[in-house]
Amino acid sequence: MKQIAFAFALALALTAPAAWAADKLPLSQISNYLNGLKAVQTTFTQVNDDGSLSTGKLWLQRPGKMRFEYDPPNSAVVLANAGTVMVFDPKSNQPPEQYPLKRTPLSLVLARNVNLSQANMVVGHTFDGTATVVTAQDPKNPESGRIELMFTANPIELRKWVIYDNAGGQTTVLLGPLNEDVRIDSGLFSNKARRGSENR
DSSP: OHHHHHHHHHHHHHHGGGTTOOSOOOHHHHHHHHHHOOEEEEEEEEEOTTSOEEEEEEEEETTTEEEEEEOTTTOOEEEEETTEEEEEOTTOOSOOEEEEGGGSTTHHHHSSSOOTTSTTTEEEEEEOSSOEEEEEEOTTOGGGOEEEEEEETTTTEEEEEEEEOTTSOEEEEEEOOOBOSOOOOGGGGSTTOOSOGGGO
């Protein structure tokens, strides 16, 4: 219960700075913002479906690349590159789990050209009083789940996403401040780069 309360408090803290936002952002403006994100580094807090919390670092390089590096005791690494998502579990002696990126809702954010006005992609576009919330799915693969993206304004910034899988589960990722003034070592997205990003 304390973990869930902590996650709720984090979500409130993330939205509080934009309490003055007047109205929801148009989809065209959000698409332009996402297309303008080339290289990003930040921290994240993940709220899992069972209410447990994980923290770590996140690197994003569009198009197509993302790295989640989880803090101990999890210490897992999740890589998206070359159309594949790989999950490295340091506690397992098995090869990494692999999934096609196009079968995950995150592919919508990592696409070379984000166009949220595409038919049947956006299934929700609301304003909660502090932020714009866009719920999207791949119109070609709706069975792959949905992603809910939260944006604050002035300037526009991605603050949070929630992924809903086709089994009814959900995973929430709360983002720290986005550092876009960063050069990312391409080696971070190699399937051999399981740890050691702090030295890069």
